[in-house]
Amino acid sequence: MDVVKDVLEKSAKEADKYKSVEVNKLIDIDVGALLAIDSNPLDSKALRSSPNDYLLKLTRDNVQLMYNQIWELPTERIEEAIVVKLPKPKYSLPRAKPVPKPRSLTKWEQFAKAKGIVKKKRTKLTWDDQLKKWIPLYGFKRAAAQKEKDWVLEVPQNANPMEDQFAKKVEAKSERVAKNELQRLHNIAKAKHVKIPRFGLTNPDVSSAKELQAAVTVAKSSTASLGKFQEKLPKEKEARGVGAITPGATRKRKLPPVSGSDEKTQNLNIVETVLNKRPKIDMEKAVARHMNDEQLQRSEEKKGERPKRLRKSHGSSTGGGGRKKPKNSNRPRKVLYSLELRVYFYLFI
Amino acid sequence: MKRLSEERTKILFEKLAKYIGPNVKLLIERPDGIYCFREQKDRVYYISEKILKLAENVPPTQLICAGTCFGKFTKTNKFRLHITALNYLAPYAQSKIWLKPSAEQQFLYGNHVSKSGLGRISENTEKYQGVLVYNMADLPLGFGVAARSTADCKHADPLASVCFHQADIGEYIRSEEDLL
Incomplete structure (x- = not known):
């Protein structure tokens, strides 16, 4: 029996070296997740006096409590190691990452949703x-x-009879497939906020004049020197509002600051160019001028004649009466012929 | 207030030249200092450099206007003259129209000028030329576009319009809020 006593004493001595396994405390333990949450209030006095020791002691107690629970589970011995099978964790951890956003709708899906179109099975x-x-x-x-x-296959009424309707159908199909693929890629790009490079006009048959002008403007500046040496047509206008898609165009054009006198000379130069524009041969203007000249001439002639005639009739158009009318009706023709001559004259000069 | 781009300056001067012809130069070359054109929110202001320098102290977002508004650029980049430009254009006008007292009110209400309301017209006015409209007492009332040349006016019937209305001093009351 001494042996037993010895052993017991020895073990009791050894046990004294270690701390007690028993801890009286209530904490939440989730064995499955190996998680212990101590919701008891901290002893603020002890924490302040010796924070490290206090926290160490607290942690040891809590870990001990968790281990006590683990030991209550059925144990197995596999290759000299004691193994416990943990139950399923009860505590649900919050996500590390945000919830994924729902897939953005494709253009058709958006349209169908707006119109209330439901897919039929x-x-x-x-x-x-x-x-x-x-x-x-x-x-x-x-x-x-x-x-x-x-x-x-039937040949449509106004179609070219020599056209291969089969080949046409195949081509239309491949075109549709390509279009669908392009739209699919557009949808992906839209969902991922990728900027797609512009490639001119997709369909020149149905594009408006404005789009065509924009395309011309962009195409012109798409040279190695950003369109600096491109020639302009006489009445060509640049499309406006295409700065974002024109290569080399800065968003905002800022004129360099110039002194007042410099600006004045610049303005004067512009005025010169505006005023020195070669006057066009304007038919209407020429007609008007010619008519004016003729009228003046006639009125002068009249003035010359006037002393012989009645003085009271004033120089308005109603003064003449019936006799003048045939003359009037003939005049436009005369004027036009002479005018033509005059125009030719201008041209030859 | 920013400087007008070269393209816009050209458009502006072309428009002004329709009304005052080569006298546009006199607006730029003035004996009383340097005057320039500035743009703010698509509106064009005619302003002396002295005042401009003072106005530059105000941040452009907070500045409503400085100088005299000559008109505005439309979205299609055309220039529209405002009635506020009248005082600067009137002394240099190339072709003028004088209204009879009876037609004065009609014009000031925004109507075109018909032949019956025409008192006098300056000689050699061409068709579609910009004209300044005066009353018989030589008070500038506004401006418009000649619908007929001087010679044509003589033959026009009394109800035909002679001048298309563009702006008149009645606008100071009628469209007070969108003049600036």
Whole structure:
């Protein structure tokens, strides 16, 4: 029995070296997640006097409590190691990352949502009256069935009879596929906020004059020297509001500060160019001038004649009476011929 | 207040030249100091350099206007003259129209000038030329565009319009808020 006593004493001595396994405390323990949450208030006095010791002691007690619980679970011995199978964790940890945003809608989905269009479920197989058999909507045997159906194609009324309608159909199909692919890529780019490079006009047949002008302006500046040496047509106007898509165009044009006198000379130069514009041969102007000259001439002639005639009739157009009318009706023709001559004269000068 | 771009300066001078012809130069070359054109919110202001230098102390976002508003650039980059420019244009006018007292009110209410209201017209006025409109007492009333040349006016019937209305001093009351 001494041996037993010895052993017991020895073990009791050894146990005295270690701290007690028993801790009387209530804390939340989730064994599955190996998590202990101590919601008891801290002893502020002890924390302030010796924070390290206090925290160490507190942590040891709490860890001890958790280990006590772990030891209560059924244990196994696998290859000299004692193993515990942990239950499922109860505590749900918050996400480390934000919740993923929902996928942004494609352009069609957006449109369908706005219009309230709901996708209808269609069966994969449909009965074809022409072929007298079930045809799949897509996939295996679809193309073969379509080929069988289109063994002959009608030539539309105003179409060129020599045109290959089959080739046309194939091309239209490939065009549709390409368009769909492009739209798919556009949707991806839109969802990822990627800027797509511009490539001129997608459809020159239906683009407006404004779009065409914008395209011309952008294309002109798309040279190695940013369009500096591109020639201009006489009445060409630059598209406005295309600074963002024009290479080399700065967002805001700022004129360099100049002194008042410099600005004045610049302005005067512009005025000179405005005023020195070569006057066009304006038909109407020429007609007006010519008519004016003729009238003046006639009135002067009249003045010359006047002393012989009645003095009371004043120089308004109503003064003449019936006799003058035939003269009047002839005049425009005369004027025009002479005018033409005059215009030619101007041209030759 | 920013400087007008070269393109806009050209558009402005072309418009002014329609009314006052080569006298545009006199607006720039003045004996009483340097005057210049400045742009603020698409509106063009005619301002002496002295006042401009003072006005530059005000931040452009807070500045409503400085100088005399000559008109504004439309969204299509055309220039529209405002009635506020009248005082500067009237002394240099190339072609003028004088209104009979009976037609004065009609014009000041924004109507075109018909032949019956025409008192006098300066000689050699061309069709579609800019004209300054005066009353018989030589008070400038506004400006417009000649619908007919001087010679044509003589033959026009009394109800035909002779001058298309563009701006008149009645606008100071009628469209007070959007003049500036």
